[in-house]
Amino acid sequence: MSAASHDTTGLSTGHVETGAEEAPVALRGVGVGRGVAIGPALRMPDPIPEPRDEVSRRAPDEEAERARTALAATADELRTRGAVAGGTGGEILDALAMMADDPSLLADVESRAAAGATAEYAVHAAFGAFRDMLAGLGGYMGERAGDLDDVSRRVVARIMGLPTPGVPESDRPFVLVARDLAPADTAMLDLDQVLALVTSDGGPTSHTAILAREKGITAIVGVTGAEAIRAGELVLVDAALGLVTVHPDDATVSAARSREAARIAARSHAEGPGRLADGHAVPLLANIGSLESAREAVARGAEGVGLFRTEVLFLDAENAPSVADQQRQYREVFQLFPQRKVVVRVLDAGADKPLAFLTDQNEENPALGRRGLRALAAHEHVLRDQLTALAAAAAESEAEVQVMAPMVSTAGEAHYFRELAHEHGIATAGVMVEVPSCAILADHVAPKVDFMSIGTNDLTQYTFAADRLLGTVAGFQDPWHPAVLRLIQLVGRAGAENQVPVGICGEAAADPLLAVVLVGLGATSLSMSPSSIADVRAELALRTLDDARRLAALAVSAESAETARQAVIDATAASA
Ligand code: PEP
Ligand code: MG
Numbered sequence: 001m002s003a004a005s006h007d008t009t010g011l012s013t014g015h016v017e018t019g020a021e022e023a024p025v026a027l028r029g030v031g032v033g034r035g036v037a038i039g040p041a042l043r044m045p046d047p048i049p050e051p052r053d054e055v056s057r058r059a060p061d062e063e064a065e066r067a068r069t070a071l072a073a074t075a076d077e078l079r080t081r082g083a084v085a086g087g088t089g090g091e092i093l094d095a096l097a098m099m100a101d102d103p104s105l106l107a108d109v110e111s112r113a114a115a116g117a118t119a120e121y122a123v124h125a126a127f128g129a130f131r132d133m134l135a136g137l138g139g140y141m142g143e144r145a146g147d148l149d150d151v152s153r154r155v156v157a158r159i160m161g162l163p164t165p166g167v168p169e170s171d172r173p174f175v176l177v178a179r180d181l182a183p184a185d186t187a188m189l190d191l192d193q194v195l196a197l198v199t200s201d202g203g204p205t206s207h208t209a210i211l212a213r214e215k216g217i218t219a220i221v222g223v224t225g226a227e228a229i230r231a232g233e234l235v236l237v238d239a240a241l242g243l244v245t246v247h248p249d250d251a252t253v254s255a256a257r258s259r260e261a262a263r264i265a266a267r268s269h270a271e272g273p274g275r276l277a278d279g280h281a282v283p284l285l286a287n288i289g290s291l292e293s294a295r296e297a298v299a300r301g302a303e304g305v306g307l308f309r310t311e312v313l314f315l316d317a318e319n320a321p322s323v324a325d326q327q328r329q330y331r332e333v334f335q336l337f338p339q340r341k342v343v344v345r346v347l348d349a350g351a352d353k354p355l356a357f358l359t360d361q362n363e364e365n366p367a368l369g370r371r372g373l374r375a376l377a378a379h380e381h382v383l384r385d386q387l388t389a390l391a392a393a394a395a396e397s398e399a400e401v402q403v404m405a406p407m408v409s410t411a412g413e414a415h416y417f418r419e420l421a422h423e424h425g426i427a428t429a430g431v432m433v434e435v436p437s438c439a440i441l442a443d444h445v446a447p448k449v450d451f452m453s454i455g456t457n458d459l460t461q462y463t464f465a466a467d468r469l470l471g472t473v474a475g476f477q478d479p480w481h482p483a484v485l486r487l488i489q490l491v492g493r494a495g496a497e498n499q500v501p502v503g504i505c506g507e508a509a510a511d512p513l514l515a516v517v518l519v520g521l522g523a524t525s526l527s528m529s530p531s532s533i534a535d536v537r538a539e540l541a542l543r544t545l546d547d548a549r550r551l552a553a554l555a556v557s558a559e560s561a562e563t564a565r566q567a568v569i570d571a572t573a574a575s576a
Helices: 060-085 087-100 103-114 119-137 139-160 183-188 207-215 250-269 291-299 310-314 323-334 373-378 380-395 411-423 436-440 442-448 456-464 471-476 482-497 512-520 530-540 545-556 561-575
Strands: 025-028 030-032 036-043 174-178 194-199 219-221 234-238 243-246 284-288 304-309 341-345 400-405 429-433 452-454 502-504 525-528
Touching (some): 036 194, 060 087, 060 139, 103 119, 119 139, 194 207, 207 530, 219 234, 304 525, 310 341, 323 341, 436 442, 482 545, 482 561, 512 561, 545 561
Parallel strands (some): 341 400, 429 452, 502 525
């Protein structure tokens, strides 16, 4: 929850009817951020019924026209909403509008209508076939499959004269309860209306959680029992505790009120560089992937950049970008950070982020394929060009540019990358630790690099052999798990023993309490989406290095992610 000037929590609006007759019910999930909110629940509407495969009684032309009109109107609506939303939300909505406008999909719909299908079935079947094809490709394309379902449902609802699926409208602010949210819904949430989000599906790195974090919405995902929350019931959402209380009593509400007031006060007092209560410095850096996000990082007080995802700039490129083109784009970013650290990740191609000029499209299992540094080493000229462009752009700015390699799995690869970077005149070169082998061998890797940066998203995915993009295994994607924390501990120790800095640049660093644990495990800097910096800064300011180490010890000795998180929440609540 952002410390907005107007109340967006429902907490400070005076008296709240706490519905004294019904006993409070506590439900647990994974909190996103530290916010607290209270309000009546509203549920996402029931999904629209699946159109039946039946022969139409209308003329084929008439069915085709119904489908065309609905597709065009849906594209228009998405585009208009995209223009209003702007930013990431706007981009997502524009991408959905393009799906509704897609000529090959329209041709498929028309041919199904010509064969006698109803308009709604023709749309449903054509989008479904395309969705299956994309899902079969896996990775980034596979992730777009869910977006097609989203567009298809909107078009079908329009044809059938049903309300548009999505966030309900209300004349007073509410807590939105859903199984999960489609990307378009999360992107478009009206922050003056939606006090908080509660979902029964999804993990801490689900699309919903990432967008909620980016937009500063109080959210708890993966809430067991959320299906039973009824519209109109009063719910208290406490993201810091990962706790949803249905029918909270007065005492619970006033305790939450004071905690939220303390949090907002802590945020407004905690300014400047990240540091612990004892003065121990923990630089707070930003994860960026574009010039726009770099500007946001500056606006949100980032002390520099801990992860510049350069592959994001070239996702649509057919051929490797020229040195001059790269140099120009990097320079624009570097110039925003004079005398600040900017850690650039060289192209991380593969799996969910294929690059046409680096990725082998025929791999059966791209997440385990020739990706990241492996792909760059196989196309060394691309890596050399990028290092040349980075060195030249660095020379044209006052940023302290460092480079790091993704998907490093051996000490040999680490050595190879540092040598190459030094050869190109970049003095500080490190590796991302996101493959378990690299963490296990951290004592051998550390002496070969200038720094290490732990990518907790992939480290978690590979530790659990659970695809980070796949909803059905989202429950494993939790960096609080001691299996992940113990790997991080190995890296922290190796870093300390070799005087090699250890950053964190996965989503884990954006979780304020986990950020404290990570510092306790040896992290020397934290990099995150810019919107999370204020809450992380405030939380760090409350804890000493001894506290952080004590909390880390509790977390690593727990048996599961849930018990690790709970042990730390309990320990911090006891000391509050
Ligand atoms: C990570 O894996 O944690 C990471 C920061 O890299 P990305 O999310 O870009 O794969
Ligand atoms: Mg990664």
